[in-house]
Amino acid sequence: MSQKTPVDFWFDPLCPWAWMTSRWVLEVEKVRDIEVRWHVMSLAVLNEDKLDEVDEEYRELMRTTAWGPVRVAIAAREEHGAHVLGDLYTALGTRIHNEGMGAEKEAVAAALRDTGLPESLLDHWDDTPYEEQLRASHKEGIEKVGQEVGTPIIAVPGADGEQIAFFGPVVTPTPKGEEAARLWDGTLAVASVPGFYEIKRTRTKGPDFSNL
Template structure:
C-alpha cells in the first residue's frame, strides 16, 4: 500500500456546503467532508443557511411541535454570529468557527449552554463582542441570501445538509456516524457519480425513529 500524497490547494475542487450550526445531521456530514479532503482533491466552501427561516417562514411552521418552534426561534442566534464573523474577518473564518461551535454544541452536547458562543469566538481569535450579533436581526438578510442560494436550487421539500457537487445541488448525504478515511472517499465517489447522471433526482430510505445522530 502506498502512502497518500497530499493534494495541492490549487488542484482541489471546491464543494459549497451550507450549514446551520444547530443541525446535528449537517455536523456529521460536515465532518465527513473534512475526511474527504484528506483522500480526494476537494475543498469545503462553508456557507450559512437558516433552519429557522426554512421551517418557520418558508414552511410556515407546519407540523412543528411547540418545543421545536422554540428551538427554531433560538436557532437564529448562532448563525447570526457566523454572519457577523464573516463580515468581521472574511469568509474563510466560517470553517474554523463552525468547527468550534459544533464541537461544543454536538460533541460536548452543550446546545443550551450560553457560554458556547463566546468560547467558540475566543478559540478562533475573534472578539467576544461578536456574540451580541445573536440578537441582531439586521444580519438576517445576509443569512437569507446565502440560504436562498442553496434552497432555490435544491427545493423546500428537503432540509439540511445541502451541498453542491459541481453543477448539482443536493440534500445530503445523511449518515451516522461519520465515515472515515477511504470509506469517506468512496462515499464521495458515489455522490459524484449520481450527481453527474442526467435526470437523477432522488435516492432515499426511511430513517427509523431509533436512529439518532452519533458524533463518534
C-alpha cells in the first residue's frame, strides 16, 4: 500500500477563509491519497509590524482578539501533542464561524469541551510560555510563501522532493467530492510551475458556511 502524501496546513482559527479552505482539504483527503498535518500560524504575529497600515477595526482585532485562540492552540499542541490540532481546529471553526460565536473566549472554551481537552488551556489566553513556539510555527509556514500573504498556507512535496507551498486557495462555498478533487489537482498543477505566483479575481461574496 502506498504511503499517503503529507499535506502541511497552517491556520489561524480567526480567519473564515482559512476555515473554508481547511474543510475543502478534508474533502480532498476523502478522494485523494493525502494526509493533512495541521500547524498554527498567527495573523497577530503577521500584522504586528503593519498595524499603522490597517484600519482601526482590524488594528484592534489584531491587538486583542487575534492572540487568544492561537495561544490556546499552540498550548494544546505543546502539552497534548500535534495530533490534537486537527480536531481542535474543527471544533474552533465550528464554534467561531459556523455557529457565529466569534473568536471569543467562550467559543474557545466550548471547543475545548467538544474535544475533551482541559479548559485549563484557557489560562494561556492572555499570555503563554509558548510564545517562542507560536512564533516558530508561524515562521515555518510564512517563510515558505513570503510575508505578503495570510492564512491558510499549504505545503506539499514536489516531484523533486522539495516542498511546493502556496497561500489559499480562497474559495466559497467549500467544494465537495470530485469538485474538491479537481480544484486540488489544478491548484497543484499551477503551484508546481517554477515562477508561477498568482491567479486572482475580485471576491463578490463572503464566506458561505451553509454546506459545512
